[in-house]
Amino acid sequence: MSRKPFRIAIVGRPNVGKSTLFNTLSKTRKALVERSPGVTRDRVYAQAEIADRKVTLIDTGGLLPGDEDQFAREIFAQAKKALKEADLILFVVDGQAGITPVDEELASFLHKLEKPVIVLVNKLDGPRLDQVLSDFYALGFDEVVGISAKHKRNLDELEEVMAKYLPEETEEEDLEEEIVKLAVLGRPNVGKSSLVNRLLGEERMIVSDVPGTTRDSVDTLLELPDGRKYLLIDTAGIRRRPRIKERVEKFSVDKALEALRRADIALMVLTAEEGITDQDQKILSQIDKNHKGCLIVVNKWDLLDGKREEANVLMQQIRYGARFVPWAPILTVSAKTGRRVKEILPIVDEIYKQYSTRVPTWTVNKALEEITQDHSIYASTGKRIKFYYGTQVETRPPTFVVFTNYPDEIPKSFERYLKNRLREKLGFDKSPVKVIFREKR
Numbered sequence: 001m002s003r004k005p006f007r008i009a010i011v012g013r014p015n016v017g018k019s020t021l022f023n024t025l026s027k028t029r030k031a032l033v034e035r036s037p038g039v040t041r042d043r044v045y046a047q048a049e050i051a052d053r054k055v056t057l058i059d060t061g062g063l064l065p066g067d068e069d070q071f072a073r074e075i076f077a078q079a080k081k082a083l084k085e086a087d088l089i090l091f092v093v094d095g096q097a098g099i100t101p102v103d104e105e106l107a108s109f110l111h112k113l114e115k116p117v118i119v120l121v122n123k124l125d126g127p128r129l130d131q132v133l134s135d136f137y138a139l140g141f142d143e144v145v146g147i148s149a150k151h152k153r154n155l156d157e158l159e160e161v162m163a164k165y166l167p168e169e170t171e172e173e174d175l176e177e178e179i180v181k182l183a184v185l186g187r188p189n190v191g192k193s194s195l196v197n198r199l200l201g202e203e204r205m206i207v208s209d210v211p212g213t214t215r216d217s218v219d220t221l222l223e224l225p226d227g228r229k230y231l232l233i234d235t236a237g238i239r240r241r242p243r244i245k246e247r248v249e250k251f252s253v254d255k256a257l258e259a260l261r262r263a264d265i266a267l268m269v270l271t272a273e274e275g276i277t278d279q280d281q282k283i284l285s286q287i288d289k290n291h292k293g294c295l296i297v298v299n300k301w302d303l304l305d306g307k308r309e310e311a312n313v314l315m316q317q318i319r320y321g322a323r324f325v326p327w328a329p330i331l332t333v334s335a336k337t338g339r340r341v342k343e344i345l346p347i348v349d350e351i352y353k354q355y356s357t358r359v360p361t362w363t364v365n366k367a368l369e370e371i372t373q374d375h376s377i378y379a380s381t382g383k384r385i386k387f388y389y390g391t392q393v394e395t396r397p398p399t400f401v402v403f404t405n406y407p408d409e410i411p412k413s414f415e416r417y418l419k420n421r422l423r424e425k426l427g428f429d430k431s432p433v434k435v436i437f438r439e440k441r
Contacts, residue, residue: 005054005055005056006053006054006055006056006087006088006166006167007055007056007057007058007085007086007087007088008048008050008055008056008057008058008086008087008088008089008090008162009058009060009079009082009083009085009086009088009089009090010022010057010058010059010060010090010092011060011079011082011083011089011090011091011092011106011110012091012092012093012103012106013093013100013102013103013106015094016092016093016094016122016123017092017094017122017123017149017150018059018060018092019044019059020149020150021090021092021120021122021147021149022044022046022057022059024149024152024155025048025050025057025155026046026047026048026057027048044058044059044219045057045058045059045219046059050159050162050163050166051159051160051162051163051166053163053166053167055166058082058085058086060079060082083110083113083115086115087115087116087165088115088116088117088118088162088165088166089110089113089115089116089117089118090117090118090120090162091106091107091110091117091118091119091120091139091141092120092122093119093120093121093122093136093139094121094122094123095121095122095123095124095132095133095136095146096123098132098135099135099136099138099139103139104139107139107140107141110141111140116143116165117141117143118141118143118144118145118158118161118162118165119136119139119141119143119144119145120145120147120158121133121136121144121145121146121147122147122148122149123148123149123150124146124147124148124153124154125148125150125151125153133146143161145157145158145161180229180230180231180264180265180348180349180352181230181231181233181262181263181264181265182230182231182232182233182263182264182265182266182267182348183233183235183259183260183262183263183265183266183267183292184196184232184233184234184235184266184267184269185235185259185260185266185267185268185269185283185287186268186269186270186280186283187277187279187280187283190269190270190271190299191269191271191299191300191335191336192234192235192269193234194299194335194336195267195269195297195299195333195335195341196220196232196234197335198335198338198341199222199230199232199341199344199345200220200222200232219231219232219233220232220234224345228345228349230345230348233259233262233263235259235260257286260286260287260290260292261290263292264292264293264352264355264396265292265293265294265295265348265351265352265355266287266292266293266294266295267294267295267297267344267348268280268283268284268287268294268295268296268297268328269297269299270296270297270298270299270318271298271299271300272298272299272300272301272302272303272304272311272314272332273300273303275314275317275318275321276317276318276321276322280321281321281322284296284322284324284325284328285324287325287328288324288325288432291397291432291433291434292397292432293348293351293352293354293355293397293430293431293432294325294327294328294351294432295328295329295331295344295347295348295351296318296322296325296328296329296330296331297331297333297344298315298318298330298331298332298333299333299334299335300334300335300336301332301333301334301339301340302334302336302337302339315330315332318330325432326420327423327428327429327430327431327432328430329347329351329430331343331344331347347430350430351430351431354398354427354428354429354430354431355395355396355397355398355431355432356395356396357395357398357427357428357431358392358395358398359392359398359426359427361390361391361392363426364390364391364392364400364422364426365389365390365391367421367422367425367426368387368389368390368402368422370425371418371421371422371425372387372418375414375417377410377411377414379405379406379409380409383405383406385404385405385406385409385410386404386405387402387403387404388403388404388405388440389402389403390402390403393436394434397431397432397433397434398426398428398431398432398433398434399433399434399435399436400422400433400434400435400436401435401436401437401438402418402435402436402437402438403437403438403439403440404437404438404439404440405439405440406439407437407438407439408437410437415435415437418435419432419433419435422435
C-alpha cells in the first residue's frame with residue numbers, strides 16, 4: 001500500500017553546502033549554487049530516489065535565527081514552513097569550520113521540533129578531516145554522518161542512514177505533471193513575487209522593495225478547488241547582461257531563461273510606472289524565440305486611478321512595444337490591492353487551450369490555400385515558390401510543417417505574415433504558432 005509523499009528538508013546556516021547537497025541528491029541543477037552566503041532565499045522542491053524509494057527534497061535558505069535583518073527573518077519563516085512539512089531533517093554543518101554559535105542555536109531549535117534529524121558534516125574532503133566528526137555529536141543528535149556533497153563522498157553511507165527513516169513504500173509527489181507551467185518573468189522590482197503571493201493566497205515568496213530579492217527560480221504548486229493545477233515558477237528579475245556585476249546575478253538570468261524554456265506560458269510582468277522598456281522587449285523576444293504562450297501583466301495599475309488619458313496613452317505605448325508578440329493578451333492589475341488578479345488564471349486557461357489545440361489537416365490546407373492564393377513570391381532563380389500542403393505535427397506550441405519547392409528561400413516577412421494569418425484563420429489569436437518549411441520530395 002502506498003503512503004503519502006515523504007518529505008526531507010535540508011537546513012543549516014548560510015554557505016555550508018545545502019544547495020550543492022540538494023542538487024547532488026536530486027540529480028538536478030535546480031538550486032542556485034554560489035559561494036556568496038544567502039543565495040537560496042526561498043523553499044525549492046525536487047524529487048529524488050533514496051534507497052529505491054521516491055522522496056521530495058526541500059532546499060531552504062541559510063538560517064540565522066537571531067538576525068534582525070529583514071531577509072534573514074523572512075528566510076527563517078520560509079524554512080520553518082519547510083520543517084513543518086518535513087518527515088526527516090538533514091541538518092548541514094561545515095566540517096572545516098567546526099561548530100559555530102549559529103549551529104548550536106539551530107540545533108536547539110531543531111530539538112524542539114521532535115522530528116528525526118541527521119547531522120551532515122559537509123566539506124570533509126580529506127581523511128584528516130574525518131577526525132573532527134566526533135566533535136559534532138555535541139549538537140545532541142544521534143545520527144552524525146561525514147560527507148563531501150561537492151565531491152560526492154560518503155553518500156552511500158548517508159543513503160543507508162536515511163533509509164532507516166523511510167517507510168517501506170513511498171508515493172512520488174506529482175510536482176511535474178501540472179496542467180500549466182507558468183514562468184513569472186520581468187525586470188527586478190516589478191512585483192513578480194507579490195503577484196505570485198496574490199495568486200497563491202499565501203505569503204509563499206519573500207516580498208521586498210529591494211530589487212533582486214528572488215535570485216533562484218522557485219517552483220510552487222497551486223491547485224484550485226475544481227482540480228486545476230498550475231506550477232508557478234517565480235524567477236529572478238532579468239537585467240541586461242552588461243549590468244550584471246555579480247556572478248550570482250548571471251546565474252539568476254540563466255535560471256530565469258531556463259525556467260522559460262520549461263514553462264508552457266510566461267507571465268510577463270511590467271509596471272504602470274515605467275511601461276514597456278527596452279529590457280522588457282528583450283525578454284518578450286526570448287518568449288517569442290522559444291514559442292511560449294504569454295500573458296502581459298501590467299502591475300501597479302492603481303497608480304493611474306483617475307488618470308484616464310495617461311492610462312490610454314500608456315496602453316497604446318505597451319501595445320506598440322509588444323507588437324511583435326500580437327498573440328499575447330494584455331491585462332492591467334494591482335498586486336497590492338488584488339485588482340483583476342483573479343482574471344489572470346482564466347486568461348491563462350484560454351491561452352493554454354489554444355496552445356494545446358490540434359487542427360485537422362484538411363482545415364490547415366484550406367487555410368493555407370486561402371492565405372497563399374493571392375501572394376506570388378519568387379526564389380533567387382526567378383522561379384515561383386509554390387506551397388503544396390501543410391499539416392500540424394505538434395502542440396505546445398502548435399507546430400505546422402508546410403511543404404514547398406524552395407523551403408530555404410522563404411522571406412522572413414512572408415513567414416511572419418503566414419504565421420499571423422494561420423493564427424487568425426485557425427483560432428490561435430492568443431497563442432504563438434511555429435512554422436517549419438520542408439521541400440516536397
